[in-house]
Amino acid sequence: MMDGDGQAGPVRALGAMSGTSLDGVDAAVVETDGVDIVTFGPSAYRGYSTEERDVLAQALGRWPGPGLEAAAQVVMRAHAEVLAGFDDVALVGFHGQTLAHEPAGRGTHQLGDGAALSEVLGLPVVWDFRSADVAAGGEGAPLAPFFHHACARWMGAQQPLAFLNLGGVGNLTWVDPGVDAPDAPGALMSFDTGPANAPINDLMQARRGLSHDHDGAVAAAGQVDADVLARFLGHRYFSRTPPKSLDRNDFGDLVGQVSHLSDADAAATLTAMAARSVLHGMTQLPTPPQRLLVTGGGRQNPVMMALLRAGLSCPVEPVEAQGLDGDMLEAQAFAYLAVRVARGLPTSCAATTGVAQPVSGGIVSSAPS
Numbered sequence: 001m002m003d004g005d006g007q008a009g010p011v012r013a014l015g016a017m018s019g020t021s022l023d024g025v026d027a028a029v030v031e032t033d034g035v036d037i038v039t040f041g042p043s044a045y046r047g048y049s050t051e052e053r054d055v056l057a058q059a060l061g062r063w064p065g066p067g068l069e070a071a072a073q074v075v076m077r078a079h080a081e082v083l084a085g086f087d088d089v090a091l092v093g094f095h096g097q098t099l100a101h102e103p104a105g106r107g108t109h110q111l112g113d114g115a116a117l118s119e120v121l122g123l124p125v126v127w128d129f130r131s132a133d134v135a136a137g138g139e140g141a142p143l144a145p146f147f148h149h150a151c152a153r154w155m156g157a158q159q160p161l162a163f164l165n166l167g168g169v170g171n172l173t174w175v176d177p178g179v180d181a182p183d184a185p186g187a188l189m190s191f192d193t194g195p196a197n198a199p200i201n202d203l204m205q206a207r208r209g210l211s212h213d214h215d216g217a218v219a220a221a222g223q224v225d226a227d228v229l230a231r232f233l234g235h236r237y238f239s240r241t242p243p244k245s246l247d248r249n250d251f252g253d254l255v256g257q258v259s260h261l262s263d264a265d266a267a268a269t270l271t272a273m274a275a276r277s278v279l280h281g282m283t284q285l286p287t288p289p290q291r292l293l294v295t296g297g298g299r300q301n302p303v304m305m306a307l308l309r310a311g312l313s314c315p316v317e318p319v320e321a322q323g324l325d326g327d328m329l330e331a332q333a334f335a336y337l338a339v340r341v342a343r344g345l346p347t348s349c350a351a352t353t354g355v356a357q358p359v360s361g362g363i364v365s366s367a368p369s
């Protein structure tokens with residue numbers, strides 16, 4: 001198809017993300033030509049039930065199978081349900097659920113079958129966004145940075161700024177909006193900072209049967225264990241030069257490392273780990289950004305946000321301060337990236353994933369007409 005979607009101008013693309021925190025599927029529309037954002041469209045969320053989350057949690061790390069059928073059904077059902085509620089879209093960007101991410105080893109795998117989803121929805125679906133980058137020697141993550149570049153330009157930003165995603169894992173993107181193309185030298189730098197919400201969620205699940213530490217209330221009542229934190233900050237990941245990426249559980253059993261602490265002290269310590277990982281990451285950026293824009297669920301955690309603000313001299317704001325939607329930015333990213341893939345435009349480069357040459361990563365599956 002011409003430009004992958006039959007059109008040369010802007011199209012309405014629908015992106016869907018099932019993130020590492022295993023809370024649910026975010027879906028959102030972006031109108032774009034794959035370069036500029038024209039406008040943001042409607043969005044929806046489909047949470048996983050406790051039973052579904054358990055099925056997914058048991059599948060984490062187990063790729064390649066066997067025994068992934070139940071988890072695949074959860075992913076496909078949730079996506080089919082939420083994506084069926086959108087009209088008037090030209091194509092879908094389907095991230096899937098990361099089960100394993102080991103770029104230097106067994107590769108990267110996002111559970112979900114884009115060809116089957118294309119048949120269900122009757123729309124072209126772009127999927128498997130990360131494998132081509134890994135096959136070409138890149139980290140395969142993060143991939144949102146090319147979208148962050150477009151967001152910075154959509155905002156009209158003039159100075160270098162940074163986006164921080166606080167999902168299950170944290171990732172940081174430094175953007176110079178004055179550089180026209182995302183794959184041009186000096187436009188971007190990105191990498192995963194460290195664990196963010198995933199260990200906190202795991203702790204809350206194990207200790208209290210809760211999905212997360214709502215508003216950081218448990219952490220707020222605790223004290224950080226300085227020894228545990230210092231040991232964490234000695235992890236070799238922090239001395240690696242970016243680009244670099246993480247799987248959800250690459251830091252091992254962090255909940256086990258706080259097993260001797262009270263619920264409050266354990267939550268405070270895991271929250272400090274997330275924040276200190278980011279503060280370390282900020283020292284690895286090319287220049288100090290003018291502001292740090294925070295997206296993902298962690299921006300709703302006042303304890304984490306206070307730790308970031310206390311450690312940085314630039315303003316730290318939720319992306320909403322600049323007119324963006326921090327619950328949907330990743331889903332929007334995969335809508336935007338889907339259009340880029342369909343049009344043969346790169347989605348990663350040396351500065352974002354370490355891949356030698358820019359890569360346009362993703363499979364395009366077209367529904368039978």
Ligand SMILES: Nc1ncnc2c1ncn2[C@@H]1O[C@H](COP(=O)(O)OP(=O)(O)OP(=O)(O)O)[C@@H](O)[C@H]1O
Nearest residue numbers: 019020021167168169197212214215296297300301
């Ligand atoms: N009010 C809140 N207080 C504390 N934490 C919150 C709050 N709201 C959301 N979170 C945290 O944010 C998480 C969801 O974040 P998000 O949806 O950005 O993650 P994700 O997309 O699954 O992850 P990733 O970006 O790693 O793929 C929740 O699981 C929870 O830990």
Ligand SMILES: CC(=O)N[C@H]1[C@@H]2OC[C@@H](O2)[C@@H](O)[C@@H]1O[C@H](C)C(=O)O
Nearest residue numbers: 020098101141142143144169171330
């Ligand atoms: C392998 C994988 O799924 N990585 C996710 C995860 O969640 C946050 C961080 O780790 C980031 O590297 C990435 O997601 C975002 C959307 C990205 O690719 O930019």
